[in-house]
Amino acid sequence: MTNNGFHHGNAAGMRIHVLPTKAFKTFAISLYAGVPLDEDTVTPTALVPFVLRRGTATYPETTQFRERLEELYGAGFGFDVYKRGDYQIVQFRMDTINDSFVQSKESLLAESFAFLGDVLTQPLLEDGSFRPSYVATERETVRKKLEAIVNDKARYAAERCIEEMCRFEPYRLHPLGQRADLEGITPENLYQSYKSWLDGAILDLYVVGDTTPEEVEKLVKRHFGGDKSDTGAYSSKFTPVAVNEVRTIEEKLDVNQGKLNMGLRTSITYKDDTYATALMYNGIFGGYPHSKLFVNVREKESLAYYASSRYDGHKGIGTIQSGIEAKNYGKAVDIIRKQLDEMKAGNISDLELSQTKAMIRNLLSEIQDSAFEMISFDFNRQISGKDRSTLELIEQVEAIGAEEVKAAADTFQLDTIYFLTGQKEE
Structure with missing residues (x-):
């Protein structure tokens, strides 16, 4: 049990x-x-x-x-x-x-x-x-x-x-x-x-x-009286992929709005004791409406129709999604990279910390209200080999300060910039 x-x-x-x-x-x-x-x-x-x-x-x-x-x-x-x-x-x-x-x-x-x-x-x-x-x-x-x-x-x-x-x-x-x-x-x-x-x-x-x-x-x-004798198990072996240079790929299709996506690599995965810091990093960077990406790229600069980030803790990957005018490509890349630098510099406000903790706490607390969410949470444990309750994760999140988020930020490296743009010349 x-x-x-x-x-x-x-x-x-x-x-x-x-x-x-x-x-x-x-x-x-x-x-x-x-x-x-x-x-x-x-x-x-x-x-x-x-x-x-x-x-x-x-x-x-x-x-x-x-x-x-x-x-x-x-x-x-x-x-x-x-x-x-x-x-x-x-x-x-x-x-x-x-x-x-x-x-x-x-x-x-x-x-x-x-x-x-x-x-x-x-x-x-x-x-x-x-x-x-x-x-x-x-x-x-x-x-x-x-x-x-x-x-x-x-x-x-x-x-x-x-x-x-x-x-x-x-x-x-x-x-x-x-x-x-x-x-x-x-x-x-x-x-x-x-x-x-x-x-x-x-x-x-x-x-x-x-x-x-x-x-x-x-x-x-x-x-299910199968004749399988071996139940098997997921391999939780993880080898972080080193980033030597940032690759940029541009693809042209018939689109009205450019799609600027970026991929990041991190050494932190679900089974790590520092997993909660990666959750906090993603939340402050681009996971929620109060995040740096949303506020700075979309609201302050009006550069994007949408801008957010996701973190896949089973693969050690972060992704950035944004929709922009093709002519704003250079400006958008610069400002997104600036937000990545802000995270690495540890420029994180108390408000960003407290709002992000509240969002994560709510999401984790709501798991108890749904049988399938509880199942899904435990299945993460089966894949990762890490036994961690929602309560433990909430406690870990609550204890995180700007320094820990900064340490997590240092592990997130920009790997790929992908830009989908229209075929018509601007």
Whole structure:
């Protein structure tokens, strides 16, 4: 058991994490399947859950699949595909009403496990592989999602900046894969990909609700009775990438508004004891409406339509996103770099410190109000190998002064400047 209240164990080749609580009227179930990001497998892996949600051996038609959820008192089912560090994660989610609130012959938790077990391990097969019509439709779904990124220029610029900055690392890959690879995916080779994905994935199953670790373990063995012997574990090995020079990339597309994105490298990651200082650094620099980027670039100088920063603690990367007039490129780069220098110089006001602490404290406190947020927070621990409660993180944040933020700032190095601009000459 950790200080986050979760009980941890293993069964049927997966790691199990249970938080027994009467605080919610529902059961929150999350199943994470993680594999290393890889050029050859990223696209089929992304496509697999789209096909799995179309039908199972028990509920082969998509309408039957949905009707089954209705029978479970309108249980929610969904999935996400994203990346954490250099891993591609597929997350399945279910939320089901607690048995004590309905007149149900069967345990709804058990029924939900049966359903999720079916989705993951008993997909609908025709002639020994996935149903061709499902594969064809879902290939189009993924293609459209990838095209939507290109059409949303702010998202596109953010992705391209990461692609350029991490061009020699798996992290450059988008978790939904690559459009060019979709053509070559057939029902047969996708089914083979699915089998090796399921066999190789690190599986973490979470349940939050009025249950016990013993009950969950029984249900896992009954409904996910896989033959995996090894649960596997995420590698939390991290090698900071040295920045030798700042690369600048300019790309021209048909855009009205320029997108200026920058990538930073830091040696601080989620598992470090100084993680809280990196959170504070990002918050003061560009994470919130009171941050230096927002106030100085957008409000004082009116140089940007938007300006903010993000920090990925699993990868040790900071990113800056801004939308500017193309003619203001030079000015915008200068003023953003000035804010980076201000952080390194430790020019941080008491007000910036207190406002940022309040924002982080609120975000961390709100985690307790949502079962899925609690699950997500604990999953960060599984990936990073760092056991840290929200309360401990809040206490660490509260204790940080300008000097500690300055020390964090010294680790953030500008690596890449990416500018997406219009094709028309100004």
